[in-house]
Amino acid sequence: MEQPQAPSWVLLVYKIPREPTSSRAAVWRKLKRLGALLLHDAVWVLPATAWTREQFQWLAVEIGELGGEAYLWESSLLLNGQAEALQQQFQARVDAAYQEILGELEQNEADLVALSRRYQQVRAQDYFHSALGLHVRERLMRARGGLTS
Amino acid sequence: MKWVTWEQVGVDRMACAWLITKYLDSEAEFLFVPAGQKPLPKEAEPFDLPGVRLSHHRGHCTFYTMLREYDLHDPVLERIARVVDEADTVQEVTLESAAPGLDVLCRGLRLISPDDRVALERGRLIYEALYAVLASETEIP
Numbered sequence: 001m002e003q004p005q006a007p008s009w010v011l012l013v014y015k016i017p018r019e020p021t022s023s024r025a026a027v028w029r030k031l032k033r034l035g036a037l038l039l040h041d042a043v044w045v046l047p048a049t050a051w052t053r054e055q056f057q058w059l060a061v062e063i064g065e066l067g068g069e070a071y072l073w074e075s076s077l078l079l080n081g082q083a084e085a086l087q088q089q090f091q092a093r094v095d096a097a098y099q100e101i102l103g104e105l106e107q108n109e110a111d112l113v114a115l116s117r118r119y120q121q122v123r124a125q126d127y128f129h130s131a132l133g134l135h136v137r138e139r140l141m142r143a144r145g146g147l148t149s
Numbered sequence: 150m151k152w153v154t155w156e157q158v159g160v161d162r163m164a165c166a167w168l169i170t171k172y173l174d175s176e177a178e179f180l181f182v183p184a185g186q187k188p189l190p191k192e193a194e195p196f197d198l199p200g201v202r203l204s205h206h207r208g209h210c211t212f213y214t215m216l217r218e219y220d221l222h223d224p225v226l227e228r229i230a231r232v233v234d235e236a237d238t239v240q241e242v243t244l245e246s247a248a249p250g251l252d253v254l255c256r257g258l259r260l261i262s263p264d265d266r267v268a269l270e271r272g273r274l275i276y277e278a279l280y281a282v283l284a285s286e287t288e289i290p
Contacts, residue, residue, distance in 0.1 A: 026208070029241060030208075033239045050157065055239060057199045058238065059239075060199070061205060062207065065206065
């Protein structure tokens with residue numbers, strides 16, 4: 001995954017008809033799946049990379065097709081420290097998900113198939129390359145047995 | 150005929166270009182513009198750009214749209230469309246194990262290619278290979 005070069009962010013604001021609820025839910029689930037953060041119940045944000053830009057563009061088009069309206073920006077934060085704070089929010093969420101996997105790995109008869117799948121999903125949202133991710137990966141490899149390197 | 154898309158081609162655009170050259174227009178000439186640039190060249194058919202006919206629709210990739218738009222009915226192509234869907238768009242349910250690898254390979258292919266035109270040409274080999282494997286799997290749902 002590409003590291004965002006300057007701390008630049010893509011922001012999505014959208015409105016979608018209340019009905020059918022399935023469309024609303026589908027958009028919401030995609031945003032969760034992308035690992036976007038919802039700031040103040042108003043703006044969805046992701047670190048800007050070629051990939052996140054493109055995914056948000058497609059999503060904005062899809063929202064339009066579902067009868068909604070979406071605005072998409074790319075911007076940077078102007079106050080000192082806010083970019084770092086935002087990055088930490090992303091990181092904290094990913095780390096919590098990694099911790100959960102580690103916790104389950106401790107259990108006897110952990111479901112390695114399900115956990116490795118969850119690891120891959122979390123990793124897809126790990127935009128800032130958490131060190132914990134590497135740790136989870138090593139633990140999964142060790143749990144699997146055989147060679148670890 | 151001329152076809153236009155954004156620079157820095159990836160998994161979906163490589164798939165589309167392969168489909169275009171193989172099934173629709175053997176003389177296809179591809180043009181590339183920087184992402185977001187407008188207006189697009191008039192004489193060229195745009196593909197895989199937000200808001201055009203040949204684009205993502207209802208959460209499906211452009212390759213999937215092209216099969217619909219050009220009435221191509223081939224179970225192997227349908228299967229490739231599912232792979233590209235999973236590789237290129239955010240899907241909740243994933244069934245195609247080839248998808249994440251295909252995405253990575255196509256991105257890598259662009260990295261080692263001098264320009265987008267060469268990347269599309271090289272990408273054709275990947276899709277020929279994918280087609281061959283999927284066609285050889287007897288049970289295509």
